[in-house]
Amino acid sequence: MKAAxxxxxxxxxGGPEVLEYAELPEPVPAAGExxxxxxxxxVNPVDWKLRAGLxxxxxxxxxxxxxxxxxxxxxxxxxGDAQGFAVGDEVCFIAARGQGCCAERIAIKTExxxxxxxxxxxxxxxxxxxxxxxxxxxxxxxxAVARGMNVLVHAGAGGVGGMAIQIARHLGASxxxxxxxxxxxxxxxxxxxxxxxxxxxRTSPRPGPSSTSSWTASAARCTGALTRCSGRAARSSTWxxxxxRTCPRATASRRGRRSCATIRRCCARSxx
Ligand SMILES: NC(=O)c1ccc[n+]([C@@H]2O[C@H](COP(=O)([O-])OP(=O)(O)OC[C@H]3O[C@@H](n4cnc5c(N)ncnc54)[C@H](OP(=O)(O)O)[C@@H]3O)[C@@H](O)[C@H]2O)c1
Numbered sequence: 001m002k003a004a005x006x007x008x009x010x011x012x013x014g015g016p017e018v019l020e021y022a023e024l025p026e027p028v029p030a031a032g033e034x035x036x037x038x039x040x041x042x043v044n045p046v047d048w049k050l051r052a053g054l055x056x057x058x059x060x061x062x063x064x065x066x067x068x069x070x071x072x073x074x075x076x077x078x079x080g081d082a083q084g085f086a087v088g089d090e091v092c093f094i095a096a097r098g099q100g101c102c103a104e105r106i107a108i109k110t111e112x113x114x115x116x117x118x119x120x121x122x123x124x125x126x127x128x129x130x131x132x133x134x135x136x137x138x139x140x141x142x143x144a145v146a147r148g149m150n151v152l153v154h155a156g157a158g159g160v161g162g163m164a165i166q167i168a169r170h171l172g173a174s175x176x177x178x179x180x181x182x183x184x185x186x187x188x189x190x191x192x193x194x195x196x197x198x199x200x201x202r203t204s205p206r207p208g209p210s211s212t213s214s215w216t217a218s219a220a221r222c223t224g225a226l227t228r229c230s231g232r233a234a235r236s237s238t239w240x241x242x243x244x245r246t247c248p249r250a251t252a253s254r255r256g257r258r259s260c261a262t263i264r265r266c267c268a269r270s271x272x
Contacts, residue, residue, distance in 0.1 A: 007103035013053030027107035031080035040126035041071030066100020072125035092125040135163035147172030157183035
């Protein structure tokens with residue numbers, strides 16, 4: 001019998017009931033790829049949005065579609081230029097959009113791998129790449145957050161928001177975050193100086209001036225666009241009051257850096 005890997009996949013758009021634990025052919029790494037034994041993969045909001053077909057206009061899937069975008073594991077084989085990696089290395093990764101990674105093994109380009117820090121386990125390493133990169137792009141690249149700035153992070157208890165708080169603090173900014181009351185201690189523990197009442201964020205689609213953050217008109221415009229674009233949890237958008245011109249589209253494309261499609265789409269809207 002042909003070798004196979006177990007994977008979590010779906011063959012049509014729909015609710016959780018379309019998910020299957022099924023077998024796929026063994027992946028074979030092409031030149032420049034690694035075969036990774038996946039030890040953990042994470043679940044992000046985009047996974048259910050893709051499965052439900054909400055994003056098919058932008059990112060149509062080929063079926064069967066494997067769930068998951070990021071994870072962690074061990075390199076089992078390498079093909080071609082190893083880019084400094086070796087068999088046995090512990091890595092975390094962001095798979096290409098549409099590839100899926102909730103599988104026993106995946107073949108993935110080595111440029112999509114990063115070494116897993118030894119002091120975190122596979123589950124922690126799997127949770128980091130996509131949410132962490134999203135927060136990094138928003139805070140460090142698009143927002144150019146720096147020492148002395150004041151940053152408001154909406155949904156600070158979420159995967160992206162929690163990373164955003166810590167990155168902004170690391171860069172020397174003061175951070176205020178919103179979250180539900182039950183998460184206030186957790187969010188404060190991440191380094192947010194104060195948390196605002198959740199009702200403010202949850203009832204106002206376009207944040208206005210508040211006692212905790214003085215929003216510039218353009219920052220509020222961008223945030224309004226982000227809120228409209230990503231719906232209820234676009235609250236990972238983060239803006240500094242002193243960076244009124246830090247709309248991420250211009251910054252990210254000028255640097256030629258990878259940016260997440262959500263942020264690009266939202267910025268395109270904010271330019272209208
Ligand atoms: N994860 C990624 O890599 C990634 C990448 C690009 C874009 N995004 C987008 O960024 C958003 C956040 O993603 P995430 O991974 O951080 O999600 P998450 O871990 O599920 O966190 C979502 C947060 O949103 C808050 N929330 C839920 N309902 C809310 C409401 N009605 N009003 C205000 N806040 C509400 C929750 O706060 P409480 O728990 O305090 O109630 C929760 O902490 C999503 O729209 C996602 O699609 C995520």
